[in-house]
Amino acid sequence: MKIVLISPKGPLYRYRGGIFGRALRYKPLTLTTLAALIPSELNAEIELVDEGIEDVPLDIKADLIGMTVITGTSRRAYELARHFRQRGIPVVLGGPHVTLIPDDAQSQADAIVVGYAEDTWPELLRDFARGQLRSRYDQAPSLSLANRPFPRRGLLPSSRYITDAVFEAQRGCLHECEFCVVPAAWGRRLYQKPVADVVADIRQHGKRHILFVDLNLYADRAYARELFEALVPLRVQWHGLVTTLFANDTPLLELAARSGCRGVLMGFESISQESLRDCKKGFNSPGDYVRIVERLHAYGIALNACFVFGADHDTTEVFLKTAQFAVDAKIDLPRFAIETPFPGTALYRRLDSERRILTRNWELYDAQHVVFQPARMSVDELQQGTEAAWKHTYRLGSIAKRLRASPMLPPIIWAANLTYRRYAHNLHRFYTCDWFAGVANRWYNLSPTIPSSQPVATKVSA
Ligand code: B12
Ligand code: SF4
Secondary structure, three states, X not given: OEEEEEEOOOHHHOXXXXXXXXXXXXXXXXXXXXXXXXXXXXXXXXXXXXXXXXXXXXXXXXXEEEEEOOHHHHHHHHHHHHHHHHOOOOEEEEOHHHHHOHHHHHOOOOEEEEOOOOOHHHHHHHHHHOOOOOOEEEOOOOOOOOOOOOOOHHHOOHHHOOEOOEEOOEEOOOOOOOOOHHHHHHOOOOEEOOHHHHHHHHHHHOOOEEEEOOOOOOOOHHHHHHHHHHHHHHOOEEEEEOOHHHHHOHHHHHHHHHOOEEEEEEEEEOOOHHHHHHOOOOOOOHHHHHHHXXXXXXXXXXXXXXXXXXXXXXXXXXXXXXXXXXXXXXXXOOEEEEOOOOOOOHHHHHHHHOOOEOOOOHHHOOOXXXXXXXXXXXXXXXXXXXXXXXXXHOOHHHHHHHHOOOOOOHHHHXXXXXXXXXXXXXXXXXXXXXXXXXXXXXXXXXOOOOOOOOOOOOOOOO
16 A cells, blocks of 8 residues: 655745745654554555655555645645545545644545544554545544654655754643634643653654754643753753743753753744733733843843734734834844634634634635734735834844844854845745735725635735
8 A cells, every 4th residue: 555645835835936945944743753653564655745845746656645734735735635536546634724624624535634643543544444434533532642653754855854853742732822723723731742752762863953843842841841851861952932931930941951952932922911911822921021032042042032913902013113122132033923813713713703804715824914804904014014024123234133142153043044034035925915905905895794604715826
């Protein structure tokens, strides 16, 4: 049996014509994890295709195709699924988008997998081998991540990525930020790999510079402490994602630094406490942000801070104010996103009930397009303002000022900043300006009641 696993492209992130080249792309864990879960008794031939780095061969030979789907890649995934099903190859869809709104994907596939797939994917494959494929497989609440096989990273070509030393320790988060996909898709609970399993994977892989993709490594303090303690003897250097609360926890911060932490990504989201309260991220305090950066730097940890524009309190002043704040606070690598109501989230439900969702073209749900009617500015102002914030923060003078306090080696942090500078100057290539500036605003003004059952057709120029 031959099983092909595909990660479809989103317009911004495809390898040809996308915004980044090879830089900033690391080897995805989803396909390699799914490959490892394929039961050995099936003796399957396995091929992985990451459309972020290569074209999907449309004439590929396969007995079964599995595709991972996030909202922004769902249109592409459905298009590929149609093509392969027409060729008579059964298609299975899974991933965050399928988990958030299974009904959207159900008709596009022979089977869908809802939730994490450590148990259901092997079960599905055994059913398929017996000719008894069901149309839907749901993760049971008893899922455990203990004693799982290590991801088969060798099945994707390392030369196409900046690193393949990508690991995960735990999934999930206990917070419930209104816009976040994590509590919406997987609930507010944590699924943890035993620390010994994580350490064994890092050891067998052998690299010294590693990356954790866990969305919140600080979700469970006791687990974080156990993990960091276990990393100390490995003498690795690592980057990961945490909340701002991590920076206030001096003993853990000190341990993290000792265990090799050299950079963290944090969701600052907004410099307005009102906006943070509105989106249920009131545990962030903008008054603390400068101190957070200074504390991280004091421990030799660089900061990739993310801000989101488009909250209901945001006016057109927010863009340059936030961008200048990022420069003055000396954030090593700031990022700006446009608030995106991913379907299935609390934010989506609220904006939908307020009839402010402007399009259900999921391809535009990539956090760099405006898909809802902002409260205090136009669609166009939100789109252009976000681009202005990127450009301001990534002016050469702004970069130089920000990096004066950076704990990272200058060639590395400058290279990352220049790559983001390129991103800032290329974002406009991915707008659907005619649609945003014209049709969407006009549609909204003329008819603020878009029927929620009907997708609003739009064109994507990228
Ligand atoms: C690493 C990561 C990235 C990496 C690599 C992406 C990749 N393809 O792996 C990079 C930095 C490139 C990236 C970029 C983006 N990402 Co991202 N990313 C993640 C992150 C943090 C981890 C993903 C991961 O590796 N998890 C570990 C693997 C093992 O878990 P998994 O993917 O969930 O897979 C399991 C199940 O879901 C299931 N499953 C998944 N697919 C399939 C398929 C089949 C057939 C089956 C059976 C099962 C199955 O089985 C797996 C085992 O249980 C997730 C957050 C998260 N925790 O999921 C966000 C996440 C997937 N990203 C997200 C977003 C929005 C983006 C961006 C649009 C952000 C942006 N504006 O830049 C881009 C778009 C990228 C694109 N392809 O177009 C959102 C998706 C939300 C949504 N509804 O669309 C997430 C959920 C984060 C969030 N909280 O919002 N991302
Ligand atoms: S803290 Fe981060 S991962 Fe957790 S719910 Fe909020 S945005 Fe999502």
